[in-house]
Amino acid sequence: MKIADRTFIISGGASGLALAAARDLHSAGAYVSLLDLNEDNGSKIASELGDRARFFETDVSDTESIASAIKGTIEWVSQTQKDLGGVIAGAGVGLPGLIIDKKNEPLSMSSIDFVLNINLRGTLDLIRQALPYMTKGTPDGPDGERGVIIMIASSAAFDGQMGQVAYAASKGAVASLTLPLARDLSKYGIRAVTIAPAMFDSAMTKMMSGKVKQSLTKAMEFPKRAGQPEEFAKLVRTSIENQMLNGTVLRLDGAMRMPARL
Template structure:
């Protein structure tokens, strides 16, 4: 599928992996619609990228905020004539907590809701609201492709550590819905791919201590380092361009299998 002259909606697009993806797709001729909570960063990014970028301040756990961003993107598409080619659902949060702590107190339901609402509900809500505007796009190429949905899981979906019950649940759900989503969308010529990164340099991992980061890096086979955002963005680009990537989860983890505890 061609990237140039198509519009891609990227949640979490103002920082980390989402921002690297936006830069990469933009460099290959895409129009990028960036959804994020950080309005100041979003404004600066759009100023640097120019007329092929738009920013919308969005909390992905807010259905109305997503709807407004989709409406704004659709209006922009009508102006540019560059159809929506895909969604990169990159907004995510991590809020560690043991399901039962040392004081015999269970993990708060508000903490669980926060993680699930952003990582799972926000992903599904963005996808479902964008899809009506993708299914009607003129199909292109010999396969009659209309677009691609790219979701972000995590290595925690497969080997989450202590304290990652809510996070692993949210990312495991994203991984498990990949195939049924691809099956739902197959008749429209829309693919679904999930990328499951391990330790990557991002705004989320900046919050972990050097000791924890070093411990996680030791669990990687090769290379023994955190992934670079550009490496994630390159995988997104290949997932868009390679039509045979569909209904699958790509582990981007340096053969890392996380230990039970650090």
């Protein structure tokens, strides 16, 4: 699918891996709608990117907030006449916590809800609200493609560590819904792809201690380093351009398999 002159909605687009993807797509001629809670950073990035970028302050755990961002994006699309080409659901959080702690206290539901509401509910809500506009897009190319949905899981979906029950549940659900989503959208010419990165340099990994980072590095095969945001962005671009990528989860982890504990 062509990237140039298409509009992409990118949640979590003001930081980390989603921002790297936004910058890469923008460099390829895309129009990017950046959805994020960080208004200062988002506005600054949109201003830096220029006329082919817009920022919408968005809380993906809030349906009305997403609706407002989608409405603003579609109004922008009507002005630019650059069809909606896809959604990159990049907003995500990690909040470690053992399901039962040393004091025999269970993990709080507020902690579980926080992770699920952003990583899973927010992903599904963004996708479902964007789809009515994507399905009406003009089919492109010999296959009549209308767009692509790209979701972000994690290596924790497959080999989550201690303290990652809520996080692994949210990311495992995203991985599991990829194929049925692709099947639901096949008649519209819309694909669904999920990327599952391991440890990448991002806002989330910056909060890790040096000891934790060192332990994770030891679990890596090759290369023995954290992934770079630009490497993630390359796979996003490939997922958009290669039409045979559909209904699949792509691990981006350098053969890393996380140990049970650090």
